[in-house]
Each structure stands twice: as C-alpha cells, then as structure tokens.
Amino acid sequence: MTCGVWTRRTVVGATAVRLRVRTRLGRAVAMRNLRLLEVALIRKGWRCLWFHTPQPRLWVYAGSGAREVGTLVTVRAVRGGWCYYRSSAGLRRPVASCGDVGVAAELLDAHLKARLFPGTFPG
Structure with a gap:
C-alpha cells in the first residue's frame, strides 16, 4: 500500500516539474498570450507595464494618478x-x-474596478 502512495506522489511531482519546465522554456508563448491580454485591457481603458524577468509579467493599473492600484x-x-x-x-x-x-x-x-472603487463594484 505504501508503495502505491509513493508512486502516485512521484507521478504528480513529475507532472508539476514538467509544467514548471514548460513554463520556463515557453517564454515566447507567455509573451504572445500577455500581448493579447494587453490589447484587450487597453481597449477597456487600463494601462499596462511590462516586467521582462525570466518569467514575463504584466502590471495592469488605472493610470498615472492610481499607479499603485493594480495587479500583476x-x-x-x-x-x-x-x-x-x-x-x-x-x-x-x-x-x-x-x-x-x-x-x-x-x-x-472587474477585479481592478473593485480595488479602485471598493464601495461601488462587487469584488
């Protein structure tokens, strides 16, 4: 019985490692997907700032007056x-x-509006 549990944990752990490796090596895919999201968010009136780290990130915020209210x-x-x-x-x-x-x-x-205007929009 213990051997079966150990095997299951090994398989789950190996899957997690494969996904982390795919995330690290798939930088171009991540950049493309974030660019598509950036275009959609800019159309909604949000501003975006890129962080070019080993794993690309996109800071989405309201504007110059509320730059600290955003999400990564x-x-x-x-x-x-x-x-x-x-x-x-x-x-x-x-x-x-x-x-x-x-x-x-x-x-x-919806998430950003709830953070900008806490009493107005549901979170």
Missing part, C-alpha cells in the same frame, strides 16, 4: 494549455485560460 498578471503552463494568473492571488487559482482572452480581460477588469 503572469502566464503559466497547465495541463492542456496555458492560463493567466494574478500573482497576488497565488498560483492556485487561475484567472482564465489563455484561449479566453475576453473572459480574462472581463475578470481582471
């Missing part, structure tokens, strides 16, 4: 594709799949 978005590999993550929420809950740029932009828009 990153792209990570998951089983079956890629997902957008808010770095402040941790890596347990993805925002949306990279195939759903419109949905991701809507969810980030």
Whole structure:
C-alpha cells in the first residue's frame, strides 16, 4: 500500500516539474498570450507595464494618478494549455485560460474596478 502512495506522489511531482519546465522554456508563448491580454485591457481603458524577468509579467493599473492600484498578471503552463494568473492571488487559482482572452480581460477588469472603487463594484 505504501508503495502505491509513493508512486502516485512521484507521478504528480513529475507532472508539476514538467509544467514548471514548460513554463520556463515557453517564454515566447507567455509573451504572445500577455500581448493579447494587453490589447484587450487597453481597449477597456487600463494601462499596462511590462516586467521582462525570466518569467514575463504584466502590471495592469488605472493610470498615472492610481499607479499603485493594480495587479500583476503572469502566464503559466497547465495541463492542456496555458492560463493567466494574478500573482497576488497565488498560483492556485487561475484567472482564465489563455484561449479566453475576453473572459480574462472581463475578470481582471472587474477585479481592478473593485480595488479602485471598493464601495461601488462587487469584488
């Protein structure tokens, strides 16, 4: 019985390692997906700032007057594709799949409006 549990943990651990490696090596894919999200968010009136770290990140904020109110978005590999993550929420809950740029932009828009105007928009 113990051997079965150990094997399952090894398989799950190996999958996690493969996803981390795919995230690291897929920098071009991550950049492309973040560019698509950037265009959608700019159309909604948000501003974006790029951080070119080993894993590209996109800071989304309201403007020069409220630069400290924003969220950091990153792209990570998951089983079956890629997902957008808010770095402040941790890596347990993805925002949306990279195939759903419109949905991701809507969810980030709602999140940022709730942070900018806490009493007006539901969080």
